Amino acid sequence: MHYVGIDYPPTVALGYTGGADALADGRQLPVAGDSVDTVVLLDVLEHLDRAELAVAEAARVLRDDGHCLIHVPFLYPLHDLPHDYQRWTSTGIERLLLRSGLEPCEISSTMHPLSVSAGLLSIALADSVIQAMRSASPMVLLAPLLLCAVLPVNLAGWALGLLMPGSDLMPFSYRVVARKARVQADGSGA
Numbered sequence: 612m613h614y615v616g617i618d619y620p621p622t623v624a625l626g627y628t629g630g631a632d633a634l635a636d637g638r639q640l641p642v643a644g645d646s647v648d649t650v651v652l653l654d655v656l657e658h659l660d661r662a663e664l665a666v667a668e669a670a671r672v673l674r675d676d677g678h679c680l681i682h683v684p685f686l687y688p689l690h691d692l693p694h695d696y697q698r699w700t701s702t703g704i705e706r707l708l709l710r711s712g713l714e715p716c717e718i719s720s721t722m723h724p725l726s727v728s729a730g731l732l733s734i735a736l737a738d739s740v741i742q743a744m745r746s747a748s749p750m751v752l753l754a755p756l757l758l759c760a761v762l763p764v765n766l767a768g769w770a771l772g773l774l775m776p777g778s779d780l781m782p783f784s785y786r787v788v789a790r791k792a793r794v795q796a797d798g799s800g801a
Contacts, residue, residue, distance in 0.1 A: 615642075638664035642672045649673075653682045658694045663707055670712040673791040679713055681787035685720070686727050688734055701779070704787055713789035720782030725775060727783045729768020733761045 618631035650669040656662040743751040
């Protein structure tokens with residue numbers, strides 16, 4: 612197995628480090644068509660203003676029956692601004708894949724809604740403390756109380772998430788496995 616890591620130059624300029632083998636735009640990969648077994652797009656698509664082009668490009672470089680593994684956030688704070696453009700529902704992901712020439716094999720939501728809610732509340736509490744400190748607000752006096760709430764809130768969300776029946780009501784993110792259809796001699800997919 613041979614892995615080739617590709618990263619986007621502006622991302623590297625932000626200070627992200629990693630072992631990229633090449634720098635390129637995911638919407639125009641320096642890779643021959645029909646030459647790759649698996650494309651992995653982890654927490655990438657939300658940062659592309661035209662994500663459909665990157666998914667179509669993944670389909671282009673995949674061999675017949677090749678797989679594309681995707682992870683995208685749903686209920687997740689804005690990050691890497693100003694380059695955080697969108698979130699998808701499972702239906703939106705399915706449409707994106709199909710329009711790009713990929714067949715969804717699995718689209719699964721992650722985390723129990725109670726765990727997601729607790730995590731978001733904890734992030735909001737911590738961010739409130741940061742904003743109060745930045746603005747020198749007298750509300751910074753509540754910081755110890757708010758920060759002490761983070762651990763019990765997270766533990767309660769985690770425990771309740773284990774005990775209560777789950778649902779897809781409030782996914783933290785989606786894990787996606789898609790496949791490039793094999794093209795038959797008559798031009799139809801298999």
